[in-house]
Amino acid sequence: MRQITNPPNPYSQYSAEYVGEPPPTKLEVFEETATRKVITKAFASDWEGGWRYTVNCYRGCIHGCTYCFARQYHEYLGYGAGTDFETKIVVKPNAPQLLRQELKKCRDKMPHLDFSFATDPYLPLEASYELTRKCLEVCVDFQVPVAVITKAPLVTRDIDLLKNLKKVSVFFSMPFLTKEKSNPFEPYTPVPEARFRAMKMLSDEGIMTGIGIAPVIPGYNEPDIPGLLERAKGCGATRAFMSMLHLDTDSIEAYFVQKMHERLSPTRVSKIVNTMKRERGGTLRHATYKERMTGRTEQWEVTQKMFDFHVRRLGFRQHEKPAEPEAISALVQPSLF
Numbered sequence: 001m002r003q004i005t006n007p008p009n010p011y012s013q014y015s016a017e018y019v020g021e022p023p024p025t026k027l028e029v030f031e032e033t034a035t036r037k038v039i040t041k042a043f044a045s046d047w048e049g050g051w052r053y054t055v056n057c058y059r060g061c062i063h064g065c066t067y068c069f070a071r072q073y074h075e076y077l078g079y080g081a082g083t084d085f086e087t088k089i090v091v092k093p094n095a096p097q098l099l100r101q102e103l104k105k106c107r108d109k110m111p112h113l114d115f116s117f118a119t120d121p122y123l124p125l126e127a128s129y130e131l132t133r134k135c136l137e138v139c140v141d142f143q144v145p146v147a148v149i150t151k152a153p154l155v156t157r158d159i160d161l162l163k164n165l166k167k168v169s170v171f172f173s174m175p176f177l178t179k180e181k182s183n184p185f186e187p188y189t190p191v192p193e194a195r196f197r198a199m200k201m202l203s204d205e206g207i208m209t210g211i212g213i214a215p216v217i218p219g220y221n222e223p224d225i226p227g228l229l230e231r232a233k234g235c236g237a238t239r240a241f242m243s244m245l246h247l248d249t250d251s252i253e254a255y256f257v258q259k260m261h262e263r264l265s266p267t268r269v270s271k272i273v274n275t276m277k278r279e280r281g282g283t284l285r286h287a288t289y290k291e292r293m294t295g296r297t298e299q300w301e302v303t304q305k306m307f308d309f310h311v312r313r314l315g316f317r318q319h320e321k322p323a324e325p326e327a328i329s330a331l332v333q334p335s336l337f
């Protein structure tokens, strides 16, 4: 059971403090019918680095990864970046219709669409709403290249559509090799084994798959990197990327640290905090946006070299950086991110 925990929202004047035990959370679903646009232009250095055009049919994510950078977007809605992000889920029921309208205007200039960045496109609600699925149907009609990033085996439900896309890749976000390592940071996600099984199912169907080892939490999951790449290779993945933990806002940092204290031993927490601070020059937060994906020490260089070595050894391809197609900038919603 989750109990309500939200760091103060910097955009609100008030925040709730509970005297005694906070009440349990409950799932609340809000249907947002006033949405006018569904394609968002976003800068995403985490994944393939550069400008992306993203589609998110939901906001908030019940998977509740404590490090999730999308937590900050819930604060824009007036919610908290903690358990509110995990339990107050905004659904855009008209996303497929909007996507069709927008693609009619800009299909010829749209290089690709990414399903991710503000939520997992295959969070459990997708099983009943099928909004990601209906958006993929639109992408098949318009033959738009698509990339999906997810932690959920539910993506295998849509193999029929993914196979019919002009170009597609499905990345599984998998920073930890075992359920035990994953649990403190990804308490409500499908376990790593389930993600590997889904990766294999997709690869066996001829769909390009990849692994995102993100975040690497300094002092915690670096030793998992070779094993993750080996397992992904065995499941047919051909692409891989890695990035360091970045805690983008005070709220995300506060929630991340609080949950570590609740779920890990004090020794383990100290090790992670101290290693992270060495990488960040004395704090847990990066000083500049440019620095957020990498560390500063020789230890991080060793980690990067280890990743590169195994990527080469196993024959993975790393990402190419897509160029920003200026021509469509005016046609899509400016970045929320």
Ligand code: SF4
Binding pocket: 061, 062, 063, 064, 065, 068, 069, 070, 117, 118, 119, 120, 151, 189
């Ligand atoms: S699955 Fe993705 S979007 Fe959902 S909480 Fe985890 S990192 Fe965030």
